[in-house]
Amino acid sequence: METRSVTDAAFEVLVERYSAEIYAYLWRLLRDPEQASDCLQDTYLRALRAFPRLRHRDHLRAWLYTIATHRARTLQREAARRSRRQEDLKDEIADPRPSVAKRVADREMLRRVLQAVDRLPEKQKQALILRRYQGLGYAEIAAVQGGSPAAARTNVHLAQERLKNWLQAEGAESRTPRRRSGA
């Protein structure tokens, strides 16, 4: 009589399969390992409570992303109310590829990138991260954000165009002298 309930086993699969990926997503949204961890706990606790009542179990990955997105947004708004902490960026980059690392070795550049991404409208930032770094398709992003796949595609496109423009504009001002000093 040690039969495990069906719900437990199915939920464990969700933890095994997606928790690393969801954590990575939360870290990319929040850029803070501790906050991302808090949010991961929160996401899975909510998922656990809702799981037995969940009718359609076909899109569990997108479902988890949806919860994670909501939790991150709530947490960010609460944090924003308390204070804006953008200063402390130590240890923010995890093992970037060496060739690319050179380009962002400068913390100023990293700060500018993160600030630029944070300046994006919420949905554009989420869509960009989901598509470009989490590998979701537009249909999945639409399921997560509650829009159409076409809207998701537009959001990703707009995000990329904006970032390109902002960073090129800023880079033109600051890049030249730094490169020389590093050579």
Place this chain on the structure above:
Amino acid sequence: MSRVKGERGIGALSEVDAAYEAGPKAEWVTAAQARLQRTLAAEGPQVFYDYLPHSPVGRVGVAANERGVIALDIGLGERDFVDRLKRRTRAGVRRSADHVGTAIRQLEEYLSGARTSFDLPIDLSLTSAFQRQVLLAALAIPRGETRTYRQVARRIGRPKAARAVGQALGHNPLPIIIPCHRVLGSDGSLHGYSGGRGLATKAWLLQLEGARAPQLLNGISE
């Protein structure tokens, strides 16, 4: 997790990719996942129970999760009941009269004769597919009537499985609510009952329900 190829503007976004593509450090991921395991173990699925030390059939524990009543035990001490529940459900177990109030009230009414049937959601996830079939067949036996193990076996399309039916009923997780006491031996003998005071409890329940089985109380002494 590699970045998507073929998107426009990738070249100009190399700084963004450098900041985002590699993702969090492996040790952060590991730490967050380990914490998650602890969080879920502490929270986990929840089972709530309440305990009646002095019902007409003796000590009774009733447990329910969010889907329905999952266990009823007759005769166990509260501590044993909780331990058994933890072992079987692997869930967090908490006493909460609120969560099982309806089940307890209906049980008390039933045992006092004020109620003739139960109207409760039940959760049979602790049982095997075969056992579930048997239990659902037992659930269909009307109050005041009895069936034999063989009849139940035939009813579920397994005419030769009378012994297995007996086993399945013997492990009924919801005695009284699922009336396994209405199933008797082919000779009309009570045969067996694992809850409370065994056969005496089975006979008491059948009497309460006014079951007609003349040889019902033969050989029962207290």
